[in-house]
Amino acid sequence: MQVGDLCKRQVISIEEQATLVEAARLMRQHHVGALVVTSRDAQGRHVCGVVTDRDLVLDALAREVQDEDLRVGAIAHTTLVLVSEHADIGEAVQAMEHSGVRRLLVKGSNDQLIGILSLDDLIEAYSAELETLVRIIRSGMAREARANQLAAAPADQPLLIPSIGRATWASVVVGV
Template identity: 35%
Template sequence: MLVKDICTLDVAACGRNASIFEAACTMRKHHTGDVVVVDDPTGERTPAGIVTDRDIVLEALVNEVDMGKTPVSTIMSSHLVIANADEDVLDAMDRMRLHGVRRLPVVDHGGRLVGIVTLDDILSMHADQFAVLAGIVSKEINREQRTRR
């Protein structure tokens, strides 16, 4: 399965100069725990970093930063690990494990943001696959019971 098949396309994103407060509002609006920081937010949206709700608590709130005036670029993780929309989910999952991240912004061949894939997305995909496998076992048992009476 490809990353583009399971990623969330409606990505919470903002520009580098958005305030931390604006980023938090964007997270709330999208019901998510992260916002992808992009260059040119109204244009090509090339990912530059990511800010999580945890970053806001540990870097801004605890340090008593003025969240209404401080840009997200001051707390974003700029060492960004990304996924390509056309790559296999298992490759993206390996990258998440290697880098210890739970979220990967997804880009197209031009490097533009098209989605985000999260640990939750991958867990849901595997849960669905396990349900299919369990259904196979159940059907086999039912078939055997019908044919061996």
């Protein structure tokens, strides 16, 4: 499975000069936990960072922010971790683990941002695959159980102990 199949294509962005309150409202409005932070220059809008709901809460509290003028760009993570839409999910997991992030920016073949892949997206994909695997295993076990029941001797017939033949006994039972 490829990253492009799993990533959220609707990227919600915010200008780096927006306030933390504006960022929180935008996250709430769109039910997302991260925003792509952008800056604007003569060539257009560029990705310059990522800010998460956790950043808003923890950074604001750690700084004891009373100032409504604090801007998103001041707390955004500016080290961006990109992954190709054609990368497989194993590569995405490695990128997250190596970089210590829970969200990856997904780039398309034209090097433009096409989505965001979160750890939650990966967990959801893996859990769906595990559910399929469990179903396959249970189906196989049920098939084996049915086949074994057909091959088993009927319960109402006694099982005979061979006295002579192919089977040999490893010990002697006394008193029989």
